[in-house]
Amino acid sequence: PHLKAVVFARPTRDNANALTKQLRRGIYGEYHVFFSNICPDGLLQDLASGDGDELVKQVQEFYADAVAVDRHVFSLDVGEANSGLMNPARWTRNVGSAVDRCVEGIASVLLSLKRRPFIRHARASESARRLATDVYRLVYEQEQGLFDFRRGEGAAQLLILDRFDDAVTPLLSQWTYQAMVHEIFGISCTNRVDLRHVKSLSKELRELVLSASEDAFFAENMYANYGDLGASVKGLVDQFQQQTKMTKKIESIDDMARFVESYPEFRTKSGNVSKHVALMSELSAVISQRQLMAASQVEQEVVCGTDRSGAFTQVRDALRNPQILEEERLKLVLMFALRYENEQGQIQDLIQTLMSQ
Numbered sequence: 266p267h268l269k270a271v272v273f274a275r276p277t278r279d280n281a282n283a284l285t286k287q288l289r290r291g292i293y294g295e296y297h298v299f300f301s302n303i304c305p306d307g308l309l310q311d312l313a314s315g316d317g318d319e320l321v322k323q324v325q326e327f328y329a330d331a332v333a334v335d336r337h338v339f340s341l342d343v344g345e346a347n348s349g350l351m352n353p354a355r356w357t358r359n360v361g362s363a364v365d366r367c368v369e370g371i372a373s374v375l376l377s378l379k380r381r382p383f384i385r386h387a388r389a390s391e392s393a394r395r396l397a398t399d400v401y402r403l404v405y406e407q408e409q410g411l412f413d414f415r416r417g418e419g420a421a422q423l424l425i426l427d428r429f430d431d432a433v434t435p436l437l438s439q440w441t442y443q444a445m446v447h448e449i450f451g452i453s454c455t456n457r458v459d460l461r462h463v464k465s466l467s468k469e470l471r472e473l474v475l476s477a478s479e480d481a482f483f484a485e486n487m488y489a490n491y492g493d494l495g496a497s498v499k500g501l502v503d504q505f506q507q508q509t510k511m512t513k514k515i516e517s518i519d520d521m522a523r524f525v526e527s528y529p530e531f532r533t534k535s536g537n538v539s540k541h542v543a544l545m546s547e548l549s550a551v552i553s554q555r556q557l558m559a560a561s562q563v564e565q566e567v568v569c570g571t572d573r574s575g576a577f578t579q580v581r582d583a584l585r586n587p588q589i590l591e592e593e594r595l596k597l598v599l600m601f602a603l604r605y606e607n608e609q610g611q612i613q614d615l616i617q618t619l620m621s622q
Contacts, residue, residue, distance in 0.1 A: 266294040275330060276304040285315030296321045302330040302373045303408060330373035332454040335477045335487075340454050341370035368399045371423070375404065381412040382421035390427035397425050433568060433603055436596045438561040442494050443487040446475065446544060449551050463547055469536070470543045482541060491548075498545045505538050522546040556586065560593040567600045576601065577611050584618045594619055 270293035274280040288296065298312075298321055309324065331339040343363055375382060381404060386397035400423065404412045428435070439448045450458050458473045460466055477484040486497050495518065502521050521542045552558060563579045570576055580597045583589055598615045605611065 266291075268293050269295045269297060272296060272298045273327070274298075274300065276300040276302050276308055276326075278308065281308050281312050285312060288312075288316045288318070288320055291318055291320060293320070298324045299327050300324070301327060302369050303376075303411065328373045328376040331370045334452075334454060334456065339370075339374060341367060342454050343367065364396060364399060367396055368403060371400055372403055372408075375421075375423075376411065378421070379414045380421035381405075381414050382423040384423045384425070386425040387427045387430055390429065393425045393427045397423075400425075433600060436600050437564055437568065438557055438593075440491045440561070441488050442483070442491075443475070445491065445548055449548065458544070460543070460547065466543055466547075470539060473540050473544065480537060482537065491552075495545065498541050501538055501541060518546050518549045554588075555590050555593065556588045557593070559583065559586070560589050560597065563597055564600060567597065567604055573605055573608065576604075577608075577615070580615055581618055584615065584622060587622075591622075594622070 270287075272284060274284070284296075284298070296316075304324070304326060312321070312324075331341055333339050343366055384397050384401050384404075386393040388394075439445050443452070446452055446458055450460065452458055452475060456474050456476045458475055459471075460473065461471045463471065474480075475483050475487075477487055482497075482501055486494055489497060498518075499521065560583060563576075563583045566572075566579050567576045580601050583597055584594050598612075598619050601615060602612045
């Protein structure tokens with residue numbers, strides 16, 4: 266009872282019920298409640314009704330109902346529920362709640378940035394239209410007072426696109442640092458990369474944090490392509506090597522990895538260098554093992570080339586390459602089908618080749 270409780274939660278019915286149970290138990294002497302989004306009046310009234318001992322001293326709204334991945338990207342962490350948005354014919358209550366979650370998250374970001382945007386959406390997309398309509402209704406009708414910000418020069422634009430408008434880009438292999446790491450290993454919403462499956466790494470390198478706000482090297486190279494990235498990592502190692510007055514010839518990624526392993530003092534003094542060397546080493550190993558360079562070359566020929574017959578031959582040969590994983594082979598067939606959708610005979614041949622491997 267002599268302690269104060271600080272509660273930071275999304276304003277949902279489940280959270281309100283859990284908080285009401287806490288208040289009835291009266292564990293703490295005071296409760297200071299902060300909601301991460303707009304709190305509906307009904308939910309606030311229910312919370313007040315459950316606070317019989319008047320333990321809640323303040324209730325405020327701090328608009329932080331989204332995860333800031335970096336300065337250019339935020340995520341609502343909707344997960345699997347988002348997949349249903351692609352097909353309006355299959356909308357259910359669960360999908361409707363996913364739409365509501367998107368609206369709430371976007372509203373929170375707009376309020377945190379103090380923006381009342383012009384809203385645009387893809388005309389042919391029913392999913393985009395519904396989301397845009399719900400955001401408009403909240404911003405300009407239901408909570409108009411909250412969004413009463415002055416529109417300065419270069420007013421904000423909320424542009425809602427449909428993934429179906431470009432089905433090719435998600436199929437292409439990524440060759441920039443952040444995108445490669447996310448596609449091959451996965452980057453969580455907390456900017457963590459899980460490498461626990463790589464037994465050769467030391468314990469401290471099996472879960473890494475890639476944050477542009479805390480890692481200057483990552484901020485400078487997150488959009489660098491694979492070739493430039495290797496040179497940048499080598500430069501980072503050389504720079505630290507000079508600082509620690511160590512001399513050793515380093516010419517390849519394997520040399521960098523061995524150099525880091527050879528000097529415990531190096532790892533202690535510069536975990537950041539060790540992190541990027543480890544990531545670069547594992548990326549190189551996966552690219553070589555899965556033949557991603559070869560697969561990417563075929564991808565570019567299919568998507569950007571003009572020789573349909575040559576593209577067909579390259580895709581068919583890639584499908585017969587056992588070192589290329591099934592995922593990459595499937596992507597190649599999908600890209601060929603999207604690019605040459607009228608060539609049903611060749612598409613069927615590729616499907617049969619894929620199924621037979």
